[in-house]
Amino acid sequence: SLSDRLQATMKKIRGRGKVSEADVKQMTREIRLALLEADVNFKVVKSFVKRVQDRAVGQEVLKSLTPGQQVIKVVQEELTELMGGEQTKLNLALKPPTVLLFVGLQGAGKTTSAAKLANYIRKAHNKKPLMIAADIYRPAAIKQLQTLGGQLNIPVFSLGDQVNPVEIVRQGMEQAKSEHHDLVLIDTAGRLHIDEGLMDELEQIKAVSNPDEVFLVVDAMTGQDAVNVATAFNERLDLTGVIMTKLDGDTRGGAALSIRSVTGTPIKFVGMGEKMDALEPFHPDRMASRILGMGDVLSLIEKAQANIDEEKARDMQQKLLSVSFTLDDFLDQIGQIRNMGPLEDLLAMMPGANKFKGMKNMQIDEKKIGQTEAIIRSMTAQEKTEPDMINASRKKRIALGSGTSVADVNRLLKQFKDMKKMMKQFMGKTKGKKRNPFNL
Numbered sequence: 001s002l003s004d005r006l007q008a009t010m011k012k013i014r015g016r017g018k019v020s021e022a023d024v025k026q027m028t029r030e031i032r033l034a035l036l037e038a039d040v041n042f043k044v045v046k047s048f049v050k051r052v053q054d055r056a057v058g059q060e061v062l063k064s065l066t067p068g069q070q071v072i073k074v075v076q077e078e079l080t081e082l083m084g085g086e087q088t089k090l091n092l093a094l095k096p097p098t099v100l101l102f103v104g105l106q107g108a109g110k111t112t113s114a115a116k117l118a119n120y121i122r123k124a125h126n127k128k129p130l131m132i133a134a135d136i137y138r139p140a141a142i143k144q145l146q147t148l149g150g151q152l153n154i155p156v157f158s159l160g161d162q163v164n165p166v167e168i169v170r171q172g173m174e175q176a177k178s179e180h181h182d183l184v185l186i187d188t189a190g191r192l193h194i195d196e197g198l199m200d201e202l203e204q205i206k207a208v209s210n211p212d213e214v215f216l217v218v219d220a221m222t223g224q225d226a227v228n229v230a231t232a233f234n235e236r237l238d239l240t241g242v243i244m245t246k247l248d249g250d251t252r253g254g255a256a257l258s259i260r261s262v263t264g265t266p267i268k269f270v271g272m273g274e275k276m277d278a279l280e281p282f283h284p285d286r287m288a289s290r291i292l293g294m295g296d297v298l299s300l301i302e303k304a305q306a307n308i309d310e311e312k313a314r315d316m317q318q319k320l321l322s323v324s325f326t327l328d329d330f331l332d333q334i335g336q337i338r339n340m341g342p343l344e345d346l347l348a349m350m351p352g353a354n355k356f357k358g359m360k361n362m363q364i365d366e367k368k369i370g371q372t373e374a375i376i377r378s379m380t381a382q383e384k385t386e387p388d389m390i391n392a393s394r395k396k397r398i399a400l401g402s403g404t405s406v407a408d409v410n411r412l413l414k415q416f417k418d419m420k421k422m423m424k425q426f427m428g429k430t431k432g433k434k435r436n437p438f439n440l
């Protein structure tokens with residue numbers, strides 16, 4: 001996949017202390033191929049690669065002899081830009097109701113996404129939604145929306161399939177107002193291809209509903225074609241956002257990267273599965289990190305910065321690099337990490353987390369933290385700085401003192417060793433100042 005290929009490319013450059021112009025050329029050549037194979041628009045690829053090359057070869061990296069990681073950062077930032085930079089927020093009406101219109105080809109996921117989003121916004125913004133069934137053409141389309149509405153306990157306005165969709169929407173809007181719904185979601189019909197008759201109908205629906213968002217729903221698996229579809233819909237309906245569905249599937253991912261720069265329309269939400277809760281707001285930066293296999297780096301930084309004392313973190317890093325990281329520091333670290341929320345979540349967000357999944361010792365069981373603290377506190381100062389000196393009889397003494405077993409002590413020592421190794425890996429082989437505790 002695109003992600004695999006980019007990750008392989010990044011891996012080559014990641015640990016570099018120096019990056020030559022030839023290295024950058026080689027890397028951008030590989031990136032270019034990976035993007036083209038993922039069906040990213042040719043023009044988009046061309047300008048993307050050029051920007052990366054300019055920045056990576058330019059002063060930013062070479063003059064300061066910054067290591068490979070900085071090059072990766074350039075790629076990550078440019079990928080983020082490509083997908084729109086900042087996260088684009090949902091446009092809520094100042095004067096209710098907020099009206100969301102869903103358009104797109106048949107099978108793209110309009111009906112599913114309308115229901116998912118109704119559910120999402122109801123929770124996130126405490127709204128009272130009404131869904132309007134305006135697809136009278138696809139057999140059972142109305143039934144489908146009603147079934148989803150039933151599951152979620154969200155009402156559906158329908159006039160059957162014998163009334164003109166524009167009229168259905170007009171009456172649905174009236175009902176929404178009279179029943180004080182502050183959120184209206186309009187599910188429309190799709191076709192297999194762009195079709196004039198449908199476009200006319202959608203224009204009229206737009207006119208009678210005056211939507212705050214016109215969402216184009218596109219299937220991520222359709223690649224380049226999704227971009228053409230977006231262009232066509234945008235010309236007629238002035239789209240305000242894209243909902244990209246089926247990103248959970250085996251997609252080449254190219255559409256997510258080109259759609260914004262080709263159409264100027266931001267992706268606002270992504271569908272990650274068939275279930276009703278499988279919808280997420282789209283974060284370009286997080287997506288870029290995911291594609292590059294950097295884990296959900298930004299969420300991690302947010303958490304880390306909110307919770308870790310920067311000075312202390314830097315100090316700790318120095319210690320790790322100089323191999324003077326002791327069990328006392330470990331204890332301290334545990335305390336800080338504990339403030340950051342469930343450890344499993346944190347580990348999952350760390351770059352290369354997949355690699356650590358199988359390594360049981362990496363997973364610090366929260367319930368065992370208390371025990372861990374007790375064990376470390378039962379050690380002498382010397383044992384804490386030189387854990388290698390802890391022999392069998394010392395282990396027995398520590399276990400007794402902490403109310404644990406020798407097996408527990410062994411496990412902790414192993415964990416400490418692994419953690420040291422893991423942290424070192426994260427820190428990279430680079431020296432010098434780091435801006436944040438995770439060196440990203």
Ligand code: GDP
Nearest residue numbers: 106107108109110111112245246271272273274
């Ligand atoms: P519509 O014709 O545009 O209204 O499309 P539907 O909402 O009926 O969806 C078509 C099919 O795609 C259905 O089987 C959905 O369950 C499925 N689908 C929609 N969104 C997603 C998604 O994000 N992931 C997956 N895996 N399937 C989806």
Ligand code: MG
Nearest residue numbers: 110111135141
């Ligand atoms: Mg539908």
